[in-house]
Amino acid sequence: MNIVQLKKLSYDEVAKCNKCGFCLPSCPTYLVKKAESYSARGRNAITRFAIENKLELNEDTERAIFTCLGCGACTAVCLSSVQTKDLIFQNRECQVDAGFYPKVAKRLVKILEESHNISDEDQEDRAEWQELIKELPEDAFEKETADVVFFVGCVASFFPMVQKIPANMAKIMQSAGVDFTILGGEEWCCGFPLIGAGMPEKLAAMKDHNLKKVAKVGAKTIVFTCPSCYHTWHHFYKSDAKLMHASQLILELIKDKKIEFNKNIKGVATYHDPCDLGRNTGVYEEPREIIKAIPGLEFVELPMNRKFSVCCGGGGNVEMTDPDLSAQVAQTKLASIKAVGADTVLTACQQCVRTMETRAKRSKTDLVVKDLTQLVIEAME
Amino acid sequence: MDKQKLIASLNEIVGPDNVLSSEMDLMLYSYDASLDKAKPDVVVLPDSTEEVSKIMALAYKEKIPILGRGSGTNLTGGTVPIKGGIVVHFSRMNRILEIDYANRTATVQPGVITLDLQTEVLKKGFVYQPDPASQKVSTIGGNVSENSGGPHCLKYGVTSNHVQGLEVVLNDGTVINTGGKARDNAGYDITALVVGSEGTVGLVTKAILKLERAxxxxxxxxxxxxxxxxxxxxxxxxxxxxxxxxxxxxxxxxxxxxxxxxxxxxxxxxxxxxxxxxxxxxxxxxxxxxxxxxxxxxxxxxxxxxxxxxxxxxxxxxxxxxxxxxxxxxVRPSYLCCDGTVPRTKLPEVLNQVIEIGKKYNLPIGNVFHAGDGNLHPLIMFDERDEDERSRVLKASTEILKACADAGGTISGEHGVGMEKLKETAFIFNECDLEFERQIKRAFDPDDIINPGKMIPANS
Amino acid sequence: MVDDTEKFKNLSETLGEAHVKTEPKITAQYTVDNVVPRAVVFPKNTDQISEVVKFANRENLAIVTRGSGTKMAMGNPPRKLDLVVCTSRMNHMLDVDTSNLTMTVEAGVKFRDIQARLATQEDRCYLPLGDLEAEGDEIICSDRSHSGCFVPIDPPYADKATIGGIIATNSTGPRRLLYNLPRDCIIGIRVVAPNGDVLGSGGKTVKNVSGYDVSKLMVGSMGTLGILCETTLRMLPLPEKMETLLVSFANFSDASAFAGRIFETSLLPAAVEIMNGEAFGHLSLDDKPDFGSNGYVAAIALEAFEPAVDRMRIEMLNMAKEAGAGANAVFEEEDHRSFWLAMSNLSATLDKKFSGFIKAKLNYPLSMWKNIIASGESIFSEANLDYIVQAHAGNGICFTGLLVDNNDTSATDKAVEAMNQLLAYCQEVDGNLVIQSAPADVKSNLRIWGKIGFDFVVMKRLKDQLDPKGIMSPGRFVEGL
Structure with a gap:
């Protein structure tokens, strides 16, 4: 996208920013970096100045624009409802066109085009996580047809730290008698990282492939453990199937008494709303209802919750483009969790689990990080 | 001083990570929440009073304009570096240094966000009263410099009534303390003079604030x-x-x-x-x-x-x-807020005039304000990209402020004069009044390097 | 003595001969710390003051401003004194806007006249109208607004002091606990600057950030930056009910425990005054309860809605009991007002009784008040001095006075030594001790303004800039400004 196109697309929206600054304290990167270029207001100003030809896109603007976590917290507090996240992603397209974008993004695109997953792994290994389930026949979850498709996502498929999430989700569905399948090697990346990388046009191939595969299974429902896949399907795919996040399905199963909790879980837990699940797709209550259904567990809210939840640091590809910044944001998140007296943080996203757990380990923070699926399995056993 | 040399000197004081000088960064410190824009030469993010003192001493030696900035929510261009120079962004100096409930004070750095302090003290049943609408983002340093008001100031008074003492870095880098935990200190009330001075007399690096029971x-x-x-x-x-x-x-x-x-x-x-x-x-x-x-x-x-x-x-x-x-x-992308204030009895009359002025210039005006204080905030809504509209807005604003002044009021109740209302000071001050203010300014800053071009119009 | 009649002829032409006095028998009545001025002038308005100051500039004359003269003993002896500018003729209330809850008055207006003007039709007033002595030709302003308002300042010498003097000396009293200080209620001024310019700042709006807050700069500046001519003040509606609780305690420790309990609650008393038996004993008040003279007395002012006053009375008397209180008394309405007027006049009473009376104002961080008073008690009793202690609890302010006869040189020496010791202690806890009045001949042995603040450097710069010739009240203020 060039500046002229950007102007057409973004000028009216970015002009709505009257620079009141209310977004500053809600922007996780500003809170860490404390400079205007790392704030939502600053990034909008860059877009505006670029459109007005007062500022050229260059390495500096690249750094500012590509360190946005895409968490959307700024818009949640914006009184003019400026759609900053969208503006940033549009600006990124411009940055890409101008040649100022992170090398990792370039590599990522190449990998996605060639391997169809973000890890540059063999697609055949996508269902490797099934090995975590004891005595499971190989490819047990890969059926020709099923009521439900479980869309696993790249991160949970390939990062060992979070492979237990799909394993647990599969166990839950299995025990509840849900007729489901995974796409295995035929599942491609949903394309979400491409939007963050400023190359949304490349998403089409991914989308077409995935839609075709799901249609073939004939599933009426697609379930996601990954909020970003879920969000991408919601906003960029056109599918007739019912899209559900794992937490929504699990809550239905609880309500239908398909799964029951037999074990008391001790401790004080809080819940971190993943940006793409909560603020960006609107799923707030189901995870909380699940947590409240768990016997024994004490639940406390974070002061900034639901719509105002603070990003864990894992959003917007920043983990790749500026790992230090991502880690600092995560550290802030951990501090806010410890401050409410929780010993466990629950969430419903493999990326949030990875970011927070890695950070907790590195900083020797005494905190248990769990995906909801893990909590549910523990309480079922 | 050569810009590269200036940057090098600042690098030595605060470290290169905390000196911003790219074209982009300078553009991003060219604005606040007002309509004005002007680029600084360099932005610096200090972490201590000592650093601020060294930065100030450097500016003093080299006669470089310097101004402090918090969250940049000013509505009159108070934080826009109209003469360029150094912008001191206090975002890193954001620590609550001490909450002393026994003495009913909180000591904070200037970058502390007002609401963060209020949330903290409320846990113990205390309040810091001034509640500017921007309290979620505005900083104590900014509140002090602008003497911020807020809805509850009707009963409890403005920021000035709740500041007991300050640490201020003077023009030559000298660090002074005014007031303190003890009240009624002997001598001139320097605290009262610094509060509301729109950052023109020094850089505030610490504030001792009064706490009250909720x-x-x-x-x-x-x-x-x-x-x-x-x-x-x-x-x-x-x-x-x-x-x-x-x-x-x-x-x-x-x-x-x-x-x-x-x-x-x-x-x-x-x-x-x-x-x-x-x-x-x-x-x-x-x-x-x-x-x-x-x-x-x-x-x-x-x-x-x-x-x-x-x-x-x-x-x-x-x-x-x-x-x-x-x-x-x-409603519209931009707005200009006229902060005119009138004796409370004149409110109905002046409000009518505001509505008439809106009609005259064919501009939508929204009103949301501290009525009990007689502090109007007509928000003239427009699109600043439209030059014609913009010029009509400025005329309407001047006319509204004139109406306030004519009703026995003033041109700013809480947002300050900044650079936006310099010429409107003539509605309320005569040359003697202004000259006295200039003398005060000279006492603090004879070289006119601290936030120059603000609050007091230049000698005509 | 030089005859200055000729020199001041110009002034006589401007002000009228009757208003420029150079006769020694008159000037002798206007001495400042025994320094006799060459002339006393009585300007009738701001413009005349401006003329006087311009004249002083030309002739290089040092000016001291005076209202009713209640606080002339404050400050260092003047370095130089030529003219006393007396504001007594500037006694006009220029604008009493009760609908806007503001009033603008000239500096020479007496505080009591302001309050009287705001009384209700039934004469309910913040000061007890009946108790105010009118001197000779004075009449308390009869042009009542019947608004039932008051200006929320609670200064000493309430029946004589002028508003100009109250502001110039930042006079405050016990009820600042609820109503704050003169600096919080002054919203506009007109001043004659040291160069003779007439300038204004602020106005009739309760909020104003247009320019430096010159009004507040003038508060407590002792006439060293100009002459305050007119001032605009905010006022408040009279409280629905006013009541005083007097409670006696055996000692300071019990009395202070009681005060401490009050500040742990959300109750809103107007004043919590803790004074020793000596102070209470000297209060000039009819029907004063007999609490003995050894202990301490807590005086609580309650000024609020009736049910709130009722609740505070009940709860506070209970707290007092728990703190080991002795006898108590409750004063309502007019008795309440008479009581606080007597409190306000305590210094004046003692001034008359003791020729060597030395009075000091102590300030300190709130939490230090018990230590401060304990320290004062021990220093004074060790020196075998009679003293009064009067603490504005909850404000971090305490007044203390040594009841000395000026002819008793040994007692005077001990008194000076004691004050200096107490100053040292105040400084230790980040406080200060300022001498409010002392006989002129002992002043040189006292540090009148106590310790110098870190901001003195700025005060000096301001003074040099605004009054380069040093003609306004030279020498009297902090560090001889």
Whole structure:
């Protein structure tokens, strides 16, 4: 996208920013970096100045624009409802066109085009996580047809730290008698990282492939453990199937008494709303209802919750483009969790689990990080 | 001084990570929440008083303009570096240094966000009273420099009434302390002079703020009117009756609609205006007082008076009020706020004039303001990309401020003169008044390097 | 003595001969710390003051401004004194806007006249109208607004002091606990600057950030930056009910425990005054309860809605009991007002009784008040001095006075030594001790303004810039400014 196109697309929206600054304290990167270029207001100003030809896109603007976590917290507090996240992603397209974008993004695109997953792994290994389930026949979850498709996502498929999430989700569905399948090697990346990388046009191939595969299974429902896949399907795919996040399905199963909790879980837990699940797709209550259904567990809210939840640091590809910044944001998140007296943080996203757990380990923070699926399995056993 | 040399010297003081000088960074410190823009030569993010002192000493030696900045929410260009130079961004100096409940003080760095302090002390049942609408983002340093007000200032006074002492870096880098935990210090009230000085006398690096016990009881009323005039008359009548509530805020239809777009408050969108009236203190006698207020509202043809039934309802009423400025972006992309203030008895008359001025220049004007203080905030809405509209806005603004001054009021109640109202100072000051102010400025800053070009018009 | 009649002829032409006095028998009545001025002038308005100051500039004359003269013993002895500018003729209330709850008055207006003007039709007033002595030709302003308002300042010498003097000396009293200070209620001024310019700042709006806050700069500046001519003040409606609780305690420790309990609650008393038996004993008040003379007395002012006053009385008397209180008394309405007027006049009473009376104002961080008073008690009793202690609890302010006869040189020496010791202690806890009045001949042995603040460097710069010739009250203020 060039500046002229950007102007057409973004000028009216970015002009709505009257620079009141209310977004500053809600922007996780500003809170860490404390400079205007790392704030939502600053990034909008860059877009505006670029459109007005007062500022050229260059390495500096690249750094500012590509360190946005895409968490959307700024818009949640914006009184003019400026759609900053969208503006940033549009600006990124411009940055890409101008040649100022992170090398990792370039590599990522190449990998996605060639391997169809973000890890540059063999697609055949996508269902490797099934090995975590004891005595499971190989490819047990890969059926020709099923009521439900479980869309696993790249991160949970390939990062060992979070492979237990799909394993647990599969166990839950299995025990509840849900007729489901995974796409295995035929599942491609949903394309979400491409939007963050400023190359949304490349998403089409991914989308077409995935839609075709799901249609073939004939599933009426697609379930996601990954909020970003879920969000991408919601906003960029056109599918007739019912899209559900794992937490929504699990809550239905609880309500239908398909799964029951037999074990008391001790401790004080809080819940971190993943940006793409909560603020960006609107799923707030189901995870909380699940947590409240768990016997024994004490639940406390974070002061900034639901719509105002603070990003864990894992959003917007920043983990790749500026790992230090991502880690600092995560550290802030951990501090806010410890401050409410929780010993466990629950969430419903493999990326949030990875970011927070890695950070907790590195900083020797005494905190248990769990995906909801893990909590549910523990309480079922 | 050569720019590269300046940057090198600053690098030595705060480290290169905390010196910003790219074209992009300079552009990003060229604005605040006002309409003005001007680029600095360099931005620096100090972490201690010592660093600030060294930066100031450097500026003094080299005669480089220098100005402090918090969250950049100023509405009159107070944080726009009109003469270039060094912008000192206090975002890293954001520590609450001490909360001393026994002495009822909080000592904070200038970058502390007002609401963060308030949230912290409320845990122990204390309040820091000044509550500017921007308290979620504005910093104490900014509040001190601008002498910020807010809805509750009707009863409790503005920032100046709640600052007990300051640490200030003077023009030559000398660090002084004014006031302190003990009150009534001998000598001139330098604290009072620095508060509201719009950052023109020094850089504030620490503030000792007064804490008070939170009121035992709060009652919040929403009075709904079908005519603006009735609302304005009610305000005057309440004050004339000798009742000073904790707040007496007015919001008109235009603003209510804008707010409702983002925050679902449940304002009556078919009403002409509402008053948010809050009483606080000991509960005894509060009901009687509330009844008196309701009676005054009735005499002025109120449609309905609602009582916030719980804390949640109260919070959402206030969220709407405090978010009002930003939300006018739902109507037009830009706004100019005229902060004119009038004796409270003149409110109905001046409000009418404001409406007429809006019509004259064919500009939508929203009104949301501290009615009990007579502190108007007409928000003229426009699109600053439209040059013609912009020039009409500036004319309308001047005319509104003139109307306020003519009514025995002033051109700024709480946002400051900045660079936006320099010429309007002529409405309220004569040359002697201004010369006295210039003398004060010279006492602090004979070289005119500290936030130059602000608050006092240059000698004509 | 030089005859200055000729020199001041110009002034006589401007002000009228009757208003420029150079006769020694008159000037002798206007001495400042025994320094006799060459002339006393009585300007009638701001413009005349401006003329006087311009004249002083030309002739290089040092000016001291005076209202009713209640606080002339404050400050260092003047370095130089030529003209006393007396504001007594500037006694006009220029604008009493009760609907706006503001009033603008000239500097020479007496505080009591302001309050009287705001009384209700039934003569309910913040000061007890009946108790105010009118001197000779004075009449308390009869042009009542019947608004039932008051200006929320609670200064000493309430029946004589002028508003100009109150502001110039930042006079405050016990009820600042609820109503704050003169700096919080002054919203506008007109001043004659040291160069003779007439300038204004602020106005009739309760909020104003247009320019530097010159009004507040003038508060407590002792006439060293100009002459305050007119001032605009905010007012408040009279409280629905006014009541005083007097409670006696055996000692300071019990009395202070009681005060401490009050500040743990959300109750809103107007004043919590803790004084020793000596102070209470000297109060000039009819029907004063007999609490003995050894202990301490807590005086609580309650000024609020009736049910709130009722609740505070009940709860506070209970707290007092728990703190080991002795006898108590309750004063309502007019008795309440008479009591606080007597409190306000305590210094004046003692001034008359003791020729060597030395009075000091102590300030300190709130939490240090018990230590401060304990320290004062021990220093004074060790020196075998009679003293009064009067603490504005909850404000971090305490007044203390040594009841000395000026002819008793040994007692005077001990008194000076004791004050200096107490100053040292105050400094230790980040406080200060300022001498409010002392006989002129002992002043040189006292540090009148106590310790110098870190901001003195700025004060000096301001003074040099605004009054380069040093003609306004030279020498009297902090560090001889």
């Amino acid at each position: 009121p035992e009881s709060v009652k919040t009323l929403l009075a709904i009117f079908d005519a603006i005039e009735d609302g304005a008359n009610t305000v005057s009548a309440i004050v004339a009756e000798g009742i000073i509530p904790a707040t007496l805020e007015m919001m008109d239809n235009t603003v209510m609609r804008a707010v409702e777009e983002t925050i679902k408050v449940g304002y009556p969108l078919d009403a002409a205006c509402v008053l948010i009236i809050e009483l606080d203190g000991m509960p005894e006698g509060m009901d009687d007082n509330a009844s008196k207020i309701v009676e005054i509202c009735r005499q002025n043809h109120v449609r309905d008076v609602r009582l916030a039934k719980d804390e949640a309802e109260r919070n959402v009423l206030w969220a709407g009020r405090k978010g009002a400025f930003g939300s006018v972006g739902q």
